[in-house]
Amino acid sequence: MFRAEAVVDLTAIRGNVETLRAATPAEVMAVVKADGYGHGMLESARAALAGGASWLGVAVLDEAIALRTGGIDVPVLAWLWTPAETANLRAAIRHGVDIGISGGWSLAATQLTARELGVTVRVHLKIDTGLSRNGAYVTEWPELVAAAARAQAAGEIDVIGIWSHLALADEPGHPVTARQVAAFRDALEVAERAGLRPLVRHLANSAATLTAPETHFDLVRPGIAVYGLPPVPARGSFGLVPAMTLQAGLASIKRVGAGEGVSYGHAYTTKLETTVALVPLGYADGIPRAATNLAPVMIGGRRFTVSGRVCMDQFVVDVGDLPIEVGQPAVLFGPGRDGEPTAQDWADGLDTIHYEIVTRIGARVTRRYVGGAA
Ligand SMILES: *Cc1c(COP(=O)(O)O)cnc(C)c1O
Secondary structure, three states: OEEEEEEEHEEEEEEEEHHHHHHHOOOEEEHHHHHHHHOOHHHHHHHHHOOOOOOOEEEEHHHHHHHOOOOOOOEEEEEOOOOHHHHEEEEEEHHHOOEEEOOOOHHHHHHHHHHHHOEEEEEEEEEEEOOOOEEOOOOOOOHHHHHHHHHHHOEEEEEEEEEEEOOOOOOOOOOHHHHHHHHHHHHHHHHOOOOOOOOOOEOOOOOHHHOOHHHHEEEOOOOOHHHHHOOOHHHHOOOOOOOOOEEEEEEEEEEOOOOEEHHHHHHHOOOEEEEEEEEEOOHHOOOOOOOOOOOOOEEOOEEEOOOOOOOOEEEEEEEOOOOOOOOEEEEEEEOOOOOOHHHHHHHHHHHHHHHHHHOOOOOOOOEEEEEOOO
């Protein structure tokens, strides 16, 4: 009863968070942005909480509001927003979302909304310790901290957290991480001298949670590891179990002769008489077009390669003389337990990272949840 589905194993998500919990005395903020890295935000969030996460993290305000509307009442931090989002900011604050503050304008906008609503807003001040992405630059930090201390004294905000993000955590032992930890400690000291006593200091993503205890502080923010994908592939699985299996039923099979061009541009040509199978998934579903003639697919217990161009809605696989039936599943990736490819295999073949493989799986692909209490 399916065209294509992403089967999401909630027991795996729950177990992965238990694994992360066991790796640190810090609290765990499960990052569920981007629809739970493509796995479904609310379902993933509930499974992560069942596994012992006590915080949730998202990028954008809409995601935080959706968690609250979905009935989730644990602390939620949202960290990426723009000055144009006044209505969204108001809604998020009304829902008791913790707001990431990366500079003067975002503090001012938060103070204004706090006064409008007559509430005290929970905020996390972000210092840029060397990623040069979001966060206050070191030269702006003393001024931001002083302004935050004044706003806190006025009852407009409550500085719940001070935080930063690592640039090279996926290369354990890299000297940049040590420099970022030192810069973070300096920033904490500046904040302390300004009278701020944050409840949580946080820096670590998945890779750092599993490989760099000196980055843990009070709270860690794993994302990819929650979904079971190894954050440092060279170091193995860390006991994590990939939660997503992407599969589709074959929509057509036929015998074709030798020398037939397959799919647009005839980027693939059959060598012998063979069976070609049609998989109803394409780049509109998030299958990278770069998978053309490269990515692995399991059909009937054997591994094949995408044959010819990935189209918008479909691609073809040459399965040789394997006896197959229309409707039987083609597994693009899964946990790898039954010999199927993994998201890591897809990423390796396509010169990208598994984050992108799972996160891009589109809304047209049904999510089916198995396992778990959620
Ligand atoms: C996405 C994100 C995370 C989670 O990173 P992973 O590498 O998936 O563990 C943590 N913190 C911030 C700021 C992020 O943007």
